[in-house]
Amino acid sequence: MNQLLLPLLLMLVVAIPLVLGSRKQKRAAAEQQNLQASLAEGDRVMTTSGLYGTVADTSDDTTIDIEIAPGVVTTWLRQAVREKVAPPVEEVEETTSDDEPTTVAAVEDTPAEEKPGPQVAPPLEQGNKK
Numbered sequence: 654m655n656q657l658l659l660p661l662l663l664m665l666v667v668a669i670p671l672v673l674g675s676r677k678q679k680r681a682a683a684e685q686q687n688l689q690a691s692l693a694e695g696d697r698v699m700t701t702s703g704l705y706g707t708v709a710d711t712s713d714d715t716t717i718d719i720e721i722a723p724g725v726v727t728t729w730l731r732q733a734v735r736e737k738v739a740p741p742v743e744e745v746e747e748t749t750s751d752d753e754p755t756t757v758a759a760v761e762d763t764p765a766e767e768k769p770g771p772q773v774a775p776p777l778e779q780g781n782k783k
Contacts (some may be wrong), residue, residue, distance in 0.1 A: 689731045692717060697740050700733045 692698070696708045698719065706719035709726050717734070720726045 685732075688737065689734060692731065692734065692737075697738045698734045699736055699738050700729060701735045702733070705738065 692708055692711055694708050694711060697705065698708060699705050700719070704719075704721060706721040706727075708717055709720045710718035715731060716728050717731055718726050718728050
């Protein structure tokens with residue numbers, strides 16, 4: 654009896670993490686399939702490569718079209734979508750009838766033409782070396 658107890662315990666110590674790991678993988682795969690099936694036009698998504706965009710077309714079973722910039726639509730495999738993300742939110746101060754400023758979260762609706770571009774530093778002036 655004692656000779657069988659040690660190998661049995663050793664097998665249990667090895668088998669339990671394997672079973673729990675495979676269950677976790679199956680659950681993650683099911684969640685990913687549910688995400689890919691639930692994609693709809695207008696959803697903000699992030700791809701596996703870290704690209705953010707808005708779903709433009711979901712008519713194909715294996716691919717989706719993602720708008721990555723205004724007027725720029727690219728085609729991706731559904732499996733390349735990692736997760737849905739919320740639209741960007743910025744805080745805006747509004748005044749109420751009591752003239753007290755109130756901070757409110759507002760979805761950014763500013764067109765790309767009105768957004769300030771990146772700030773570029775002027776070139777460094779090199780002194781004359783003599």
